[in-house]
Amino acid sequence: MMNVSRPAIHPVDALPVAPTTGAIDRPPVRMKDVQGMPGTTGGLILRLSQFVPALISVSVMVTTSDFRSDTAFCCLVLAVSLQSMWSLSLFLVDAYALLVRRSLRNHSVVQCFTIGDGVTSTLTFAAASASAGITVLINDLGQCNVNHCTRFETATAMAFISWFAVSPSFILNFWSLATH
Numbered sequence: 001m002m003n004v005s006r007p008a009i010h011p012v013d014a015l016p017v018a019p020t021t022g023a024i025d026r027p028p029v030r031m032k033d034v035q036g037m038p039g040t041t042g043g044l045i046l047r048l049s050q051f052v053p054a055l056i057s058v059s060v061m062v063t064t065s066d067f068r069s070d071t072a073f074c075c076l077v078l079a080v081s082l083q084s085m086w087s088l089s090l091f092l093v094d095a096y097a098l099l100v101r102r103s104l105r106n107h108s109v110v111q112c113f114t115i116g117d118g119v120t121s122t123l124t125f126a127a128a129s130a131s132a133g134i135t136v137l138i139n140d141l142g143q144c145n146v147n148h149c150t151r152f153e154t155a156t157a158m159a160f161i162s163w164f165a166v167s168p169s170f171i172l173n174f175w176s177l178a179t180h
Contacts, residue, residue, distance in 0.1 A: 039104030057158035079127035
């Protein structure tokens with residue numbers, strides 16, 4: 001004998017079928033609104049805190065007459081210039097998004113922000129580390145009276161501060177991409 005359930009013995013109610021009008025009925029999936037992400041007030045503050053130290057760093061280095069004498073300092077100028085332009089442009093995009101109440105938290109925008117933050121933060125950290133090494137070497141050799149050690153130290157410190165500010169942006173955006 002077969003163990004098969006028959007409708008006469010075990011009646012099964014049919015589930016009501018909802019009318020299908022397309023996939024547009026359900027709301028789109030939105031990323032979580034985490035402060036520090038693109039299009040938030042926290043993101044705007046992070047971008048400003050990235051831009052200002054990078055701008056100070058590049059300004060101090062460019063006004064120093066002998067920064068071209070070392071490749072690490074030239075690299076620092078290039079890296080913090082790129083960092084300041086990137087941060088300023090994203091600051092303006094975030095400010096515009098907040099003013100017109102647009103969401104910047106879609107996958108493509110967050111992916112672009114993540115890649116840009118990753119590239120600029122890596123360059124800034126590498127250049128600041130190299131400049132810190134050269135500055136320590138200049139101090140150890142006793143050449144500070146010939147060189148502008150205080151200016152080099154200030155520019156390097158500002159580059160590190162800019163890197164510290166860009167790291168949360170990168171981590172938040174990367175985390176958002178990984179959890180999406």
